[in-house]
Amino acid sequence: MCGIAGFVGPGDSADLRRMNAALVHRGPDDEGIWFDEACRVFLGHRRLSILDLAGGHQPMWTHDGRLGVIFNGEIYNHAELRKELVALGHAFRTDHSDTEVLIEGYRAWGESLTTRLNGMWAFAIYDRAKRSLFCSRDRFGKKPFYYLHRPGAFAFASELSALVQHPAVERRVSQRALIKYFAYGYIPSPLSIYEGVRRLPGGYSLTYDLATDAVKLGRYWDFVLEPFDRIPADPEGEWGERLRDLLDRAVKRRLIADVPLGAFLSGGIDSSAVTAFAARHVPRGALKTFSIGFNEPSFDESRHAQRVAQLFQTEHHLEKLSIEQARALMSPIAGKLDEPLGDSSLLPTYLLCGHARKHVTVALGGDGADELFAGYDPFHALSLANAYSRVVPRPVHRAIQFAVARLPVSHRYMSLDFRLKRTLRGLSYPARLWCPVWMSTLDHGELAELFLQPLDIEDVFSEAIEEWERCTQKTLLDRVLQFYTKLYLQDDILVKVDRASMMHSLEVRAPFLDIELVDFVRRIPGSYKFRNGETKYILKKALEPLLPDDVLRRSKKGFGVPVGKWFREGAIQPMLNGSSMLEEKFVRQRLREHQAGKSDQRAFLWNAWMLEHWALGHAPEAMATPQ
Numbered sequence: 001m002c003g004i005a006g007f008v009g010p011g012d013s014a015d016l017r018r019m020n021a022a023l024v025h026r027g028p029d030d031e032g033i034w035f036d037e038a039c040r041v042f043l044g045h046r047r048l049s050i051l052d053l054a055g056g057h058q059p060m061w062t063h064d065g066r067l068g069v070i071f072n073g074e075i076y077n078h079a080e081l082r083k084e085l086v087a088l089g090h091a092f093r094t095d096h097s098d099t100e101v102l103i104e105g106y107r108a109w110g111e112s113l114t115t116r117l118n119g120m121w122a123f124a125i126y127d128r129a130k131r132s133l134f135c136s137r138d139r140f141g142k143k144p145f146y147y148l149h150r151p152g153a154f155a156f157a158s159e160l161s162a163l164v165q166h167p168a169v170e171r172r173v174s175q176r177a178l179i180k181y182f183a184y185g186y187i188p189s190p191l192s193i194y195e196g197v198r199r200l201p202g203g204y205s206l207t208y209d210l211a212t213d214a215v216k217l218g219r220y221w222d223f224v225l226e227p228f229d230r231i232p233a234d235p236e237g238e239w240g241e242r243l244r245d246l247l248d249r250a251v252k253r254r255l256i257a258d259v260p261l262g263a264f265l266s267g268g269i270d271s272s273a274v275t276a277f278a279a280r281h282v283p284r285g286a287l288k289t290f291s292i293g294f295n296e297p298s299f300d301e302s303r304h305a306q307r308v309a310q311l312f313q314t315e316h317h318l319e320k321l322s323i324e325q326a327r328a329l330m331s332p333i334a335g336k337l338d339e340p341l342g343d344s345s346l347l348p349t350y351l352l353c354g355h356a357r358k359h360v361t362v363a364l365g366g367d368g369a370d371e372l373f374a375g376y377d378p379f380h381a382l383s384l385a386n387a388y389s390r391v392v393p394r395p396v397h398r399a400i401q402f403a404v405a406r407l408p409v410s411h412r413y414m415s416l417d418f419r420l421k422r423t424l425r426g427l428s429y430p431a432r433l434w435c436p437v438w439m440s441t442l443d444h445g446e447l448a449e450l451f452l453q454p455l456d457i458e459d460v461f462s463e464a465i466e467e468w469e470r471c472t473q474k475t476l477l478d479r480v481l482q483f484y485t486k487l488y489l490q491d492d493i494l495v496k497v498d499r500a501s502m503m504h505s506l507e508v509r510a511p512f513l514d515i516e517l518v519d520f521v522r523r524i525p526g527s528y529k530f531r532n533g534e535t536k537y538i539l540k541k542a543l544e545p546l547l548p549d550d551v552l553r554r555s556k557k558g559f560g561v562p563v564g565k566w567f568r569e570g571a572i573q574p575m576l577n578g579s580s581m582l583e584e585k586f587v588r589q590r591l592r593e594h595q596a597g598k599s600d601q602r603a604f605l606w607n608a609w610m611l612e613h614w615a616l617g618h619a620p621e622a623m624a625t626p627q
Helices: 013-021 078-087 098-116 175-184 235-253 269-280 302-311 323-336 346-357 378-391 394-405 416-426 431-439 444-451 462-470 476-502 515-521 537-543 549-553 563-569 584-595 602-618
Strands: 002-008 030-036 041-047 067-075 119-127 132-137 146-150 153-157 197-199 204-209 214-219 261-264 288-294 315-321 362-364 507-509
Touching: 002 013, 002 067, 002 119, 013 030, 013 041, 041 067, 041 119, 067 098, 078 098, 098 119, 098 132, 098 204, 175 431, 175 444, 175 476, 175 602, 235 269, 235 515, 235 537, 261 269, 261 346, 269 302, 269 537, 269 549, 288 302, 288 346, 302 315, 302 549, 315 346, 323 346, 323 602, 346 476, 378 431, 378 476, 431 462, 431 476, 444 584, 462 476, 476 507, 537 549, 563 584, 563 602, 584 602
Parallel strands: 261 288, 261 362, 288 315, 362 507
Antiparallel strands: 002 041, 002 153, 030 041, 067 119, 119 132, 132 204, 146 153, 146 197, 204 214
């Protein structure tokens, strides 16, 4: 894995070196700097060596010097593409570098190269003849790409911490991004926390024309649900066999590396499946697996991970997380983030990645399975919510909501009162807003109160509404599947894993997001993903020959931490000393309610805490003055 940075226009080599230096954690093994003062093109690269350790230095150029590339990611089908390119007459100078496949592939196929790639990537290819930069991000946005375009200036980087080193980038916090941060718990693409800085969405490419100073965006891929026209006589058998084959191939592809490799193992379905298939392709007992445990019993599942590790005879490494460790990590992590993220599972993810990095450079994870196979708790609520919204009159709904609000607050993982209160809050809105409101840190009225201005809820959740309307399948289930896959996966889950892993210079690979597997899964009808009240139905059926029933059927345990308890006990609290970016009266009231047990404000308080501690390190001038 690596970090990339570059710009065209104003600036000099010192600016490029500062940008590159900010990415050293993404690539501690090598540094590459190239610039052309006459053309005002500057390219930088930090390398974490994974493949072709001796021959992968970047920027990498074609033999004639026309095309140069800086690349962050891995192309898992690079060997097949190399054979195809050699047959077309292309000559390679490296032994097995996937980076060289990119520039030779671009020479052969132009911008359609991206449709042939199976992997994760963010890259920029400079074409000297065309005087253009062609930039691309993988289909799901596993690898980050931020950019700024102003008249006469184009700059980009893997992280905002690098991009802001360029003089054209101002650290002006976007209030629109802040509002959406508290609405979603993350900042949805293409917004970033800084005004004027954009994120290239997953599945998009960008071309910058040096001659005209024009940026052209183009979508080369989209996640589209297209159910099979024919249901086989034995769908569980036929589709299950196909899923096992595709997942086995996806895992095998991701075991290719010239450095030590292992797998994350929580003991849940997804990581256990990845471990089961990985164990097929390495010598018995040689696969290293890693898990994190918690002292808080309702958040701990380490015994399940150990059970699966014994089953597949892996070399298992377990580390326990205590409140003291978590509290010591929180401020440093927030300071290292390039923009705020409200997902508290960042903490254990960070610790897990640091734990794994002591032993390996690459780890396989189970990300993507919950989104593709309907694995989240809100799927259980859909049918009941649909019936409830049709039958229960509005006055009665308000009375029920008031009664449920008086239930005692529990800070256990996904407690009953938490789920009831969130579900009823969502049902106060139209169906297209159920899912984002269920997951929101605040409801619409609270958001307006926090930001001291009226807010249009359609604008606040515009991204979720767009995906609702764009979904080709009009069932509630499919629309919620699309929400999770297009928004939550890209801008929360994958951001969390990328930042937490790269803080430790660890590469994490996601077999469930293999494009061949995804193209099959998106054609399985939603009714076989969530069936008769069971989440991940078809995946569980597919894995029955590999995993024991107690792994497949036990209730889902998320990678959460007890932040609600921490806030209630006063172990952590938001800033209340006049330096907050937020309306302090609102924050104080929510903290009092939470500590008194009157309401569960854990999500809001955590988001506020992360935002403020991020700002201390990245945008101190924005404290109390969001733009």
